[in-house]
Amino acid sequence: MTPADLSLTVLQAVRRAVDEGALRVDVPARVKVERPRAGGVGDYASSVALGLARPAGIDARDVAAVLKERLDDRPGIARVDITGPGFLNFTLERDADGELIRRIRAAGPSYGHSDALAGTRVRFRTATEPRAALLTDTVVRLLHAQGADAGTAEDGEPIHVLPGAYEPLALGTDAARWALLRPAAHDQALPGAPLLVQHERNPLFRVRYAHARATTLSRNAGQLGFGPAYDHPDHPVDESRLLTLLGDHPAVLLSAARHRAPDRVARHLEAVADALLAFQHTVLPLGDEKPSAAHRSRLALAEAAGTVLAGGLSLLGISAPDQI
Structure with a gap:
């Protein structure tokens, strides 16, 4: 069970409690789950009961008890x-993180794509202003990735962003697209010059560099004679953060499609890249150290992160080089 699956399961429990009359509240649009903080237990936690307590008119622990009754027997959850x-704390059935890694490896860059919006038909007015045209093109990509029938008035006619129509476009396609897509649609485009600098202060560089690092780690591991094999080790903080972000990826893509907000994908990719770069130095053995199960698991996690970065950049129309 991934964090996205768990979030949906908890949301279904809320809806079931409302339908059965155990809670009188409006069902939230989504439920957030995250790694437990100090004092928590298990693999994931949610504060949904605290948010529902006031509108329900009962104590938050009583709300949590109502939801716990409807979650105890759910597949994939070992304990609540x-x-x-x-706070609701969830201990998942063993190998939940391994299941996530295997799912990403199986899906490749299409991980996070779904048919959640199948049957939805969306048509956009043809845009002539460069940024509007680019946003439309990217939102159509996101909607297609969630199963929607989306396009512009002239279906089948590609949308092009013409060089020179907007100053950052002179920087090159990747930097220009990031400059226009990374801010929310109502915010100004990013200045172009900083996006050309290969430095950690440049978020586009960090995202593309993190993908390149994942590729390099795989190549170097092969030269050392070992490959990825996720064995569910104990997770340091950096690995847990990365696992949570990878599990959240499908929900981020669906949210970006529903809200017509490519900037959500860009922000998520920045977070994935930063988490990967924070623990990359532990992936390969050091000195005379022999490859261990922990190294194989970290390599599998790094490769999964690289896959998510490549898939997300592709949806934004940005390249993911293997070397920088």
Whole structure:
């Protein structure tokens, strides 16, 4: 069970409790799950009960108890605990993280694509202003990735962003697209010059560099005679953060498609890249150290992160080089 699956399962429990009359609240649009903080237990936690307590008119721990009754028997969840003022804590059935890594490896760059919006038909007015044309093109990509029937008025006619129509386009396609797509649609485009600098202060460079690092780690591991094999080791903080972000990727893509917001994908890719770069130095053995199960698991996680970065950049129309 991935974090996205768990989020949907908890949301279904809320809806079931409302349908059965156990809670009288409006069902939220989504439920956030994250790694437990200090005092928590298990693999993931949610504060949904605290948010529902006031509108329900009952104590948050009582709300949590109502939801726990409807979550205890769910497949993929080994145990549900209530901690603190009403946090729900979930212990997943063993190898949940391994399942996530295998799912990403199987799907490749299409991980996170779904048919969630199948049956939805969306048509956009043809845009002539460069940024509007680019946003339309990218949103159509995102909608297609979620199964929607999306396009512009002239179906089948490609949308092109013409060089010179907007100053950052002179920087090259990748930098120009990031400059226009990374800010929210109502915000100004990013200045172009900083996006050309190969430095950690440049978020586009970090994202593309992180993908290149994942590729390099795989190549170097092969030269050392070992490959990826996720064995569910104990996770340091950096690895747990990365696993959570990879699990959230499908939900981010669906949210970006629904809200016509490519900037959500860009921000998510930045977070994935930063988490990968934070733990990359632990992937390969050091000195005379022999490759271990932990190294194989870290390599599998790094490769999965590289896959997510490549898929996300592709949806934004940006290249993911193997070397920088």
